[in-house]
Amino acid sequence: xxxxxxxxxxxxxxxxxxxxxxxxxxxxxxxxxxxxxxxxxxxxxxxxxxxxxxxxxxxxxxxxxxxxxxxxxxxxxxxxxxxxxxxxxxxxxxxxxxxxxxxxxxxxxxxxxxxxxxxxxxxxxxxxxxxxxxxxxxxxxxxxxxxxxxxxxxxxxxxxxxxxxxxxxxxxxxxxxxxxxxxxxxxxxxxxxxxxxxxxxxxxxxxxxxxxxxxxxxxxxxxxxxxxxxxxxxxxxxxxxxxxxxxxxxxxxxxxxxxxxxxxxxxxxxxxxxxxxxxxxxxxxxxxxxxxxx
Numbered sequence: 448x449x450x451x452x453x454x455x456x457x458x459x460x461x462x463x464x465x466x467x468x469x470x471x472x473x474x475x476x477x478x479x480x481x482x483x484x485x486x487x488x489x490x491x492x493x494x495x496x497x498x499x500x501x502x503x504x505x506x507x508x509x510x511x512x513x514x515x516x517x518x519x520x521x522x523x524x525x526x527x528x529x530x531x532x533x534x535x536x537x538x539x540x541x542x543x544x545x546x547x548x549x550x551x552x553x554x555x556x557x558x559x560x561x562x563x564x565x566x567x568x569x570x571x572x573x574x575x576x577x578x579x580x581x582x583x584x585x586x587x588x589x590x591x592x593x594x595x596x597x598x599x600x601x602x603x604x605x606x607x608x609x610x611x612x613x614x615x616x617x618x619x620x621x622x623x624x625x626x627x628x629x630x631x632x633x634x635x636x637x638x639x640x641x642x643x644x645x646x647x648x649x650x651x652x653x654x655x656x657x658x659x660x661x662x663x664x665x666x667x668x669x670x671x672x673x674x675x676x677x678x679x680x681x682x683x684x685x686x687x688x689x690x691x692x693x694x695x696x697x698x699x700x701x702x703x704x705x706x707x708x709x710x711x712x713x714x715x716x717x718x719x720x721x722x723x724x725x726x727x728x729x730x731x732x733x734x735x736x737x738x739x740x741x
Contacts (some may be wrong), residue, residue: 453513453631455589457552459602460661461559464583465536467665469561471581471672476502476520479532480681482687490688493525493571493731500524505666507726514539519729521606523736525684526574530567531732535560537723545722551588559585561724562593563672564716566733572699573689575599575601575606575647575682578733579675580716581668589661590669592654595675596637597682598647598706602698603730606682607648613678614651617670621663629653644661646709655717700739707738 483499500522508516509598517535538559546552562582569576581593597610611630618625631654638645651671710717710733720730 452717455587456585459587460589460665461561461583464665465561467669467672468534468536468581468583470563471669471676472518472520472532472563473531475676476534478676479522479527479530479567481685482526482654482680483522485684486525486687488602489684493688493690497525497570498553500527506685507729509537509539509724509737511539511724514724517726519726519732521732524570526569526571526687528568528570528735530565531729532563532565533729534563535720535725535729537561537634537725539724542722545623549584549586550590551586555587557586558723560719564729564732566701568735569683571686571689572600572691572695573686575603576703576735577675577679579672579679581672582716583665585666585679588657590655591664592656593668593671594633594650595671595679596647596650596651596652597634597679598702600702602648602697610648610650610678610682613674614671617653617674620670621667625667626651627655637709639705639713641708641712642705643693644705697739701741703735704739704740707734710734 450563475533486494502520502522505519506516507519515537517533520532522530540556541549541552541558546556552558560582562580564580565578567577576598577595579595581591583591599606615626618629629651633649637647637649637651656664717730
């Protein structure tokens with residue numbers, strides 16, 4: 448797990464980051480399974496015939512000897528039609544055509560990368576879809592990145608307000624300038640240029656984040672994950688018992704089509720995973736189980 452000795456970090460710092468990503472994964476999975484258990488009580492008609500979901504985990508390894516790997520955690524249930532929470536800890540060398548795109552890799556292609564990636568596609572069109580990922584990447588430089596964004600099928604002002612308030616609170620604990628900068632970055636990043644529309648109602652996005660203080664940057668990344676763990680389940684519970692129509696479902700499938708377009712055309716994580724020999728199943732976990740186009 449420690450990776451090449453040449454990297455701009457220590458085995459200890461890399462292990463601390465990896466341990467946090469795994470801890471956050473376990474806490475999210477436990478909370479999401481709790482939501483599945485709550486559906487029967489909150490909305491027995493909606494839950495009828497849909498057993499409470501449980502995460503199934505599958506490990507994978509990179510083809511290179513001692514190149515690391517990851518764990519795919521997928522759940523399908525009554526609340527979540529499909530949710531994936533993946534952790535990967537990989538190391539090796541960037542390909543010649545890719546290394547020039549990565550900070551600190553042009554002259555030395557060796558790298559270490561660890562992170563958590565989550566995408567949730569709820570069964571109900573009333574419950575917003577969501578994405579969250581945080582990561583630590585090390586070459587001859589070292590930095591954190593990630594963020595989270597909310598994709599409701601039909602925006603609800605209170606949900607948007609509360610989601611952003613939770614992220615702003617997490618950012619403000621570290622630097623008052625983080626939230627406006629990272630919100631703007633998110634708005635610009637999660638934009639479907641070919642359709643001239645946003646993917647959802649935004650959130651925060653940051654990359655190449657390195658203040659020079661590993662503990663400070665890990666603490667910020669940790670608080671982003673904890674803010675997500677606090678706010679998103681609250682939004683799910685808010686809409687858990689709401690009914691929906693066939694028209695709502697058709698609209699949901701169309702919005703999921705937009706989601707798939709972004710992840711296949713623009714998403715950095717998808718490109719990074721494919722270019723570093725990642726597990727294709729894990730990389731494409733973000734795609735919805737069903738989608739539609741006109």
